[in-house]
Amino acid sequence: MSxxxxxxxxxxxRGIDRVEAILGTAILLFSERDYSSVTMTxxxxxSDTAIGSLxxxxxxKDALAAAILDRYxxxxxxxxxxxxxxxxxxxxxxxxxxxxxxxRDLRHERAAALSLTHVQEGGSxxxxxxxxxxxxxxxxxxxxxxxxxxxxxxxxxxxxxxxAIRSLDQDRPDLTAAVAADAxxxxxFHIETAWKRGP
Amino acid sequence: MSxxxxxxxxxxxRGIDRVEAILGTAILLFSERDYSSVTMTxxxxxSDTAIGSLxxxxxxKDALAAAILDRYxxxxxxxxxxxxxxxxxxxxxxxxxxxxxxxRDLRHERAAALSLTHVQEGGSxxxxxxxxxxxxxxxxxxxxxxxxxxxxxxxxxxxxxxxAIRSLDQDRPDLTAAVAADAxxxxxFHIETAWKRGP
Amino acid sequence: MSxxxxxxxxxxxRGIDRVEAILGTAILLFSERDYSSVTMTxxxxxSDTAIGSLxxxxxxKDALAAAILDRYxxxxxxxxxxxxxxxxxxxxxxxxxxxxxxxRDLRHERAAALSLTHVQEGGSxxxxxxxxxxxxxxxxxxxxxxxxxxxxxxxxxxxxxxxAIRSLDQDRPDLTAAVAADAxxxxxFHIETAWKRGP
Amino acid sequence: MSxxxxxxxxxxxRGIDRVEAILGTAILLFSERDYSSVTMTxxxxxSDTAIGSLxxxxxxKDALAAAILDRYxxxxxxxxxxxxxxxxxxxxxxxxxxxxxxxRDLRHERAAALSLTHVQEGGSxxxxxxxxxxxxxxxxxxxxxxxxxxxxxxxxxxxxxxxAIRSLDQDRPDLTAAVAADAxxxxxFHIETAWKRGP
DNA sequence: AATGAATGAGCGTTCATTCAT
DNA sequence: TATGAATGAACGCTCATTCAT
Numbered sequence: 001m002s003x004x005x006x007x008x009x010x011x012x013x014r015g016i017d018r019v020e021a022i023l024g025t026a027i028l029l030f031s032e033r034d035y036s037s038v039t040m041t042x043x044x045x046x047s048d049t050a051i052g053s054l055x056x057x058x059x060x061k062d063a064l065a066a067a068i069l070d071r072y073x074x075x076x077x078x079x080x081x082x083x084x085x086x087x088x089x090x091x092x093x094x095x096x097x098x099x100x101x102x103x104r105d106l107r108h109e110r111a112a113a114l115s116l117t118h119v120q121e122g123g124s125x126x127x128x129x130x131x132x133x134x135x136x137x138x139x140x141x142x143x144x145x146x147x148x149x150x151x152x153x154x155x156x157x158x159x160x161x162x163x164a165i166r167s168l169d170q171d172r173p174d175l176t177a178a179v180a181a182d183a184x185x186x187x188x189f190h191i192e193t194a195w196k197r198g199p
Numbered sequence: 200m201s202x203x204x205x206x207x208x209x210x211x212x213r214g215i216d217r218v219e220a221i222l223g224t225a226i227l228l229f230s231e232r233d234y235s236s237v238t239m240t241x242x243x244x245x246s247d248t249a250i251g252s253l254x255x256x257x258x259x260k261d262a263l264a265a266a267i268l269d270r271y272x273x274x275x276x277x278x279x280x281x282x283x284x285x286x287x288x289x290x291x292x293x294x295x296x297x298x299x300x301x302x303r304d305l306r307h308e309r310a311a312a313l314s315l316t317h318v319q320e321g322g323s324x325x326x327x328x329x330x331x332x333x334x335x336x337x338x339x340x341x342x343x344x345x346x347x348x349x350x351x352x353x354x355x356x357x358x359x360x361x362x363a364i365r366s367l368d369q370d371r372p373d374l375t376a377a378v379a380a381d382a383x384x385x386x387x388f389h390i391e392t393a394w395k396r397g398p
Numbered sequence: 399m400s401x402x403x404x405x406x407x408x409x410x411x412r413g414i415d416r417v418e419a420i421l422g423t424a425i426l427l428f429s430e431r432d433y434s435s436v437t438m439t440x441x442x443x444x445s446d447t448a449i450g451s452l453x454x455x456x457x458x459k460d461a462l463a464a465a466i467l468d469r470y471x472x473x474x475x476x477x478x479x480x481x482x483x484x485x486x487x488x489x490x491x492x493x494x495x496x497x498x499x500x501x502r503d504l505r506h507e508r509a510a511a512l513s514l515t516h517v518q519e520g521g522s523x524x525x526x527x528x529x530x531x532x533x534x535x536x537x538x539x540x541x542x543x544x545x546x547x548x549x550x551x552x553x554x555x556x557x558x559x560x561x562a563i564r565s566l567d568q569d570r571p572d573l574t575a576a577v578a579a580d581a582x583x584x585x586x587f588h589i590e591t592a593w594k595r596g597p
Numbered sequence: 598m599s600x601x602x603x604x605x606x607x608x609x610x611r612g613i614d615r616v617e618a619i620l621g622t623a624i625l626l627f628s629e630r631d632y633s634s635v636t637m638t639x640x641x642x643x644s645d646t647a648i649g650s651l652x653x654x655x656x657x658k659d660a661l662a663a664a665i666l667d668r669y670x671x672x673x674x675x676x677x678x679x680x681x682x683x684x685x686x687x688x689x690x691x692x693x694x695x696x697x698x699x700x701r702d703l704r705h706e707r708a709a710a711l712s713l714t715h716v717q718e719g720g721s722x723x724x725x726x727x728x729x730x731x732x733x734x735x736x737x738x739x740x741x742x743x744x745x746x747x748x749x750x751x752x753x754x755x756x757x758x759x760x761a762i763r764s765l766d767q768d769r770p771d772l773t774a775a776v777a778a779d780a781x782x783x784x785x786f787h788i789e790t791a792w793k794r795g796p
Numbered sequence: 797a798a799t800g801a802a803t804g805a806g807c808g809t810t811c812a813t814t815c816a817t
Numbered sequence: 818t819a820t821g822a823a824t825g826a827a828c829g830c831t832c833a834t835t836c837a838t
Contacts, residue, residue, distance in 0.1 A: 012817085015822070033317050036235030040808060050824045055809065153377035156367060161385070164363035168355055178352035182392070186360070189388055193381070238832060249799050251836090260833065410838085413801070431715050434633030438829060448803045453830065551775035554765055559783070562761035566753055576750035580790070584758070587786055591779070636811060647820050649815090658812065 010057060019057050021047040023071065026064055031111030035065065035119060065116040065123060072109040073130040079106075080137040087141050092195065095141060096187035099158075100180070103166040110166060134159060142194035154194050161187060218256050220246040222270065225263055230310035234264065234318060264315040264322060271308040272329040278305075279336035286340050291394060294340060295386035298357075299379070302365040309365060333358060341393035353393050360386060408455060417455050419445040421469065424462055429509030433463065433517060463514040464524060470507040471528040477504075478535035485539050490593065493539060494585035497556075498578070501564040508564060532557060540592035552592050559585060616654050618644040620668065623661055628708035632662065632716060662713040662720060669706040670727040676703075677734035684738050689792065692738060693784035696755075697777070700763040707763060731756060739791035751791050758784060 010016045025047035029038045040061055044054045058064035079102045087095060103110070116123060138155035139148060165183045169176055224246035228237045239260055243253040257263035278301050286294060302309070315322060337354035338347060364382045368375055408414045423445035427436045438459055442452045456462035477500045485493060501508070515525065536553035537546055563581045567574055622644035626635045637658055641651045655661040676699045684692060700707070713720060735752035736745060762780045766773055 010822090012822080014816095018822095034233050034235045036233040037317070039806085041806085051808095052810080052825065053823050056822070059809090061808065153374050154381060156371060156374055157364075157378050157381055157385070160363040160367040161360065163366075164359040165356075167362070168359040172355060175352050175355055179356050182353060182356055182389075185392075186356070186385060186389060190381075190385060193384075239834085240832065250834090251799050252797090254834070255798080258834095408801090410801080412837095416801095432631050432633045434631040435715070437827080439827085449829095450804065450831080451802055454801070457830090459829065551772050552779060554769060554772055555762075555776050555779050555783070558761035558765040559758065561764075562757040563754075565760070566757040570753060573750050573753055577754050580751060580754055580787075583790075584754070584783060584787060588779075588783060591782075637813085638811065648813090649820050650818095652813070653819080656813095 015057070018047075018049060018053065022049055022054060022057065022064070023068060027068055027109055027112040030065075030068065030113075030115040031108050033115065035115045035117075038115075040064075062119055062123065065119045066126060068109070068112055069116055069123065069126050069130070072106070072113045073126070073133070075106060075109065076102075076130070077133050077137070080134065080141075084137050084140050087144060092188040092191040093184065095191055096184045099141075099162055100165055100184055100187060103162050104169050104176075107166050107170045110163075111170060131159075142191060144195055151194055151197075154190070158187070158190055161190065214256075217246075217248060217252065221248055221253060221256060221263070222267060226267055226308055226311040229264075229267065229312075229314040230307050232314070234314045237314075239263075261318050261322065264318045265325060267308070267311055268315055268322065268325050268329070271305070271312045272325070272332070274305060274308065275301075275329070276332050276336070279333065279340075283336050283339050286343060291387045291390040292383065294390055295383045298361055299364055299383055299386060302361050303368055306365055306369050309362075310369060330358075341390060343394055350393055350396075353389070357386070357389055360389065413455070416445075416447060416451065420447055420452060420455065420462070421466060425466055425507055425510040428463075428466065428511075428513040429506050431513070433513045433515075436513075438462075460517055463517045466507070466510055467514055467524050467528070470504070470511045471524070471531070473504060473507065474500075474528070475531050475535070478532065478539075482535050482538050485542060490586040490589040491582065493589055494582045497539075497560055498563055498582055498585060501560050502567050502574075505564050505568045508561075509568060529557075540589060542593055549592055549595075552588070556585070556588055559588065612654075615644075615646060615650065619646055619651060619654060619661070620665060624665055624706055624709040627662075627665065627712040628705050630712070632712045635712075637661075659716050659720065662716045663723060665706070665709055666713055666720065666723050666727070669703070669710045670723070670730070672703060672706065673699075673727070674730050674734070677731065677738075681734050681737050684741060689785045689788040690781065692788055693781045696738075696759055696784060697762055697781055700759050701766055704763055704767050707760075708767060728756075739788065741792055748791055748794075751787070755784070755787055758787065 010019050022043065026038075026043050029043060029046070040054060041051060043049075043064070044051045047054075058067060083090075083095065083098050083102070090098070117127065135152060135155050138158050139151045142148070142151045142154055142158065165179075165187075168179060168183075172179075221242065225237070225242050228242060228245070239253060240250060242248075242263075243250045246253075257266065282289075282294065282297050282301070289297070316326065317323075334351060334354045337357050338350045341347070341350045341353055341357065364378075364386075367378060367382075371378075408417050420441065424436075424441050427441060427444070438452060439449060441447075441462070442449045445452075456465060481488075481493065481496050481500070488496070515522075533550060533553050536556050537549045540546070540549045540552055540556065563577075563585075566577060566581075619640060623635070623640050626640060626643070637651060638648060640646075640661070641648045644651075655664060680687075680692065680695050680699070687695070714724065715721075732749060732752050735755050736748045739745070739748045739751055739755065762776075762784075765776060765780075769776075
């Protein structure tokens with residue numbers, strides 16, 4: 001009953017490539033459909049992986065979901081930290097543009113992450129941690145470099161606006177150009193409001 | 200009303216009640232979880248319906264999903280039509296407030312509808328039609344009574360902002376009060392921009 | 399994820415028959431092979447049951463095992479109680495004969511129960527309870543009607559001798575006749591030793 | 598011994614150690630659980646052997662089982678032959694004690710062997726051969742040195758009684774002391790009955 | 797008409813065994 | 818040679834749907 005091997009981590013190049021293929025395929029499928037309706041068999045088949053090999057690297061479906069969330073979180077936080085570092089030398093419009101662009105770049109991973117919202121196994125905890133980390137960065141941006149809990153509710157609104165813009169971008173890519181300026185203007189308006197208000 | 204109909208009326212009424220119970224339960228469950236992970240058996244049990252009866256009213260799971268989407272669409276479009284009818288006599292702030300309030304009122308049905316996004320059986324077609332209907336109303340609002348295709352991209356942005364506000368409202372109900380004014384201000388800013396721009 | 403129907407209990411005649419067929423097949427298979435190597439699919443196929451129906455009555459493999467153990471325990475304890483009731487009017491040889499015969503009659507169920515020894519889900523607890531119940535009866539028999547904890551170790555030895563005789567009976571049915579008298583003589587010798595010793 | 602062999606001797610010794618570790622681990626696991634529920638991966642991990650190496654020494658799981666049975670059989674027959682050699686100079690009680698002790702000493706290997714009862718690959722043939730060999734020795738013991746087919750059924754009964762005593766010993770080690778004398782007395786009674794009866 | 801037992805394809809997962817490195 | 822990644826048939830179990838009662 002108890003399996004001797006449970007863990008993961010590819011050691012050879014082939015394993016690393018395979019993990020990449022699996023994650024890419026999984027992100028693609030989860031971004032298109034339900035977590036529950038995407039099957040491990042399908043992920044394996046589409047990434048040219050034997051089902052047994054898939055389970056070598058990701059011992060459960062939830063573990064695969066967690067890996068995707070982790071990777072998405074790392075990308076996101078890394079990029080936000082970059083903006084935080086530069087915020088004192090940027091205009092509101094510049095910050096708005098950076099944020100909107102960042103969200104567009106991560107659109108696929110984000111869509112996949114959305115499908116993983118309800119995953120068991122500490123998934124909601126992971127999401128909570130990620131959200132907290134994002135809110136912390138966005139609050140700092142709204143406070144122009146000094147973290148300020150008073151701005152947290154504005155940070156939440158900013159976060160959800162950014163999500164909305166990314167969703168729109170993904171659902172109607174034909175509108176991206178037409179919408180871009182207005183979207184940035186809205187975000188910039190929000191940021192300026194915060195900056196005027198002070199920390 | 201006549202005694203001749205009374206014989207069947209209870210039956211009909213019972214059927215209506217049953218359908219209501221099923222739809223209510225389904226909306227609740229779909230708003231909490233994956234479409235795929237909510238089972239017909241569970242919907243039947245939670246609404247005190249025999250599984251066979253559930254299938255009498257909704258011959259497939261997709262048909263049940265379609266019924267929920269239809270009902271949600273009708274509610275939404277009805278309410279938007281009301282705002283459209285009154286828009287020429289409202290301020291931008293008033294319109295913003297009406298829209299935000301509407302979205303909050305429909306939050307449960309909306310959450311359920313989100314779960315049904317990827318349903319087969321003409322689900323995406325239904326969604327497309329609903330979106331088109333919403334965009335038409337929002338465009339009219341942004342044009343202050345006259346429908347204007349030029350404002351379509353702004354209508355899309357408005358639509359997604361409203362979604363974002365509703366999501367935030369649902370995910371963090373503790374922030375509703377703190378966020379409400381800023382959210383309405385943003386929406387009003389967007390509406391005013393459109394109104395200034397002209398149709 | 400959570401299933402609305404978990405429990406069991408057939409209500410119609412057809413269901414009762416089916417449960418009998420399933421239990422019979424399962425006892426047969428478990429008496430021939432490993433618990434782990436007997437598959438639910440095989441039990442279903444051999445008892446002409448759809449796999450889904452098998453799971454309606456026995457929601458897990460362990461539950462099926464538990465049902466078999468329960469039934470075996472009930473048969474065994476019932477028969478032992480009969481012997482206990484009559485023991486004061488019987489000779490040692492008569493008791494020995496009754497015990498050996500009883501074991502022979504239950505040989506198939508017993509062989510199946512053996513396969514279920516290591517089943518999780520409180521299986522070992524069930525086995526412990528059954529053993530305790532058997533030891534209590536055998537102690538009473540060895541004490542000629544009065545229960546006596548002092549005779550417990552002799553009861554254990556008796557229990558294992560009876561198991562041995564039944565196993566031999568099953569493994570080499572051709573020897574049954576040749577062995578029967580010697581086996582009964584051994585058991586009677588043990589019972590007489592206990593009776594002489596006193597409670 | 599010579600330096601020329603030293604180069605390979607360590608390799609051979611390592612191989613022997615490895616095989617010993619594997620067999621020991623396998624006996625331990627098989628004595629605790631189902632043959633089917635013990636995995637090759639687990640045996641490999643617990644004996645610090647790479648799965649590939651395990652398969653080099655034992656090309657199938659059945660081959661590993663066969664090796665365990667062979668070793669158990671060799672131990673058992675060797676010890677019985679010793680008793681056979683001495684039987685003419687022993688009392689019935691002495692023989693009984695020797696047999697009971699022997700069984701106790703081999704209890705772990707025996708428990709493992711029990712798990713392997715139903716293994717395919719000539720496993721039942723192996724078991725039959727082993728049993729025949731045991732019965733031959735026990736018959737000889739019961740005939741006091743002269744092999745006598747007439748005593749075969751008594752030998753079978755003796756074999757199963759010995760199994761029962763060993764099982765009891767293993768299941769309830771706390772009773773060993775209390776039960777030992779009674780168990781030996783029973784076996785001695787059986788042996789004496791045979792000796793009286795003559796070959 | 798209403799019920800719930802029956803059905804079986806398909807899901808997540810395991811593990812004996814093979815084979816490239 | 819020794820290693821452990823790769824393979825895929827098969828397992829326990831679920832659930833949308835059908836159908837006899």
